[in-house]
């Protein structure tokens with residue numbers, strides 16, 4: 001039968017998101033790196049102010065209220081910010097704007113699987129370079145490929161390591177294309193690459209409200225780069241990509257930095273405790289600056305994943321070469337983490 005679709009779409013594997021049980025399901029959900037704490041109450045109270053006029057009209061195409069809140073919180077000019085329906089949308093727009101069969105996407109592996117999916121949809125050639133021992137950045141290989149876009153997640157998923165700023169600086173200086181630094185998990189890390197934006201015209205930083213701000217359901221992310229770089233991305237993005245409610249709620253969350261820092265601090269301290277408990281159970285645990293831990297159990301990872309699931313705890317198992325003997329566990333509250341440890345102790 002003749003296909004309705006482009007051959008690359010027929011040939012590609014779909015992105016498989018982590019399982020999302022219905023809200024209210026009695027499960028401890030440690031599989032998609034959501035924040036265990038609720039969103040800022042100041043952000044939630046904005047919902048009471050939503051009136052019908054706000055919804056009757058199209059929203060602000062630039063989400064300026066939210067951009068201004070980001071500008072105030074991070075000290076970057078508003079014109080340096082582009083807002084997306086999750087940082088996934090910014091990644092999508094970036095690849096659509098920059099890449100095709102002759103202009104490649106380059107990234108180290110393993111990393112966020114969506115980079116491969118978005119490249120396959122475009123289609124753009126995706127060059128995947130394995131990370132070195134202990135997640136050392138393959139700097140020379142990345143430079144040699146000189147992609148139209150080089151993507152580095154820092155902290156990286158699924159292991160949580162942060163790429164040293166000096167490596168990112170060196171990469172940016174030696175690439176002629178764009179270096180996109182995906183800081184989805186930066187709210188739990190020691191440092192950000194934000195200062196590099198003043199040094200290089202070819203860097204875009206990607207951030208999200210899905211992790212540090214407990215707003216994964218709102219779908220709000222943003223990119224920070226100089227306005228010259230953003231000009232092309234504004235041409236490619238949907239005009240009304242951010243709905244009016246997301247813009248208001250996101251702005252209020254961004255203004256509540258005290259609460260965000262408080263939650264991040266709790267997650268970081270739980271991360272340390274959880275890593276220790278898992279090590280005591282014989283797991284190998286990678287150092288993480290994110291809100292999750294990559295671990296390798298002594299037992300078969302898939303079996304541990306299944307057994308935890310049947311006991312009401314969801315963690316992430318990747319059917320992927322190099323990862324199929326490991327699990328990625330989101331850091332929950334201390335109480336959730338203790339339940340995880342108790343169940344693991346039982347079943348191991």
Ligand SMILES: Cc1ncc(COP(=O)(O)O)c(C=O)c1O
Pocket residue numbers: 032033085086087088089112153156157182184207208209210216220221
């Ligand atoms: C490395 C990385 N980047 C980006 C995202 C996407 O975040 P958002 O919810 O803002 O689309 C994720 C989500 O899990 C991620 O792990």
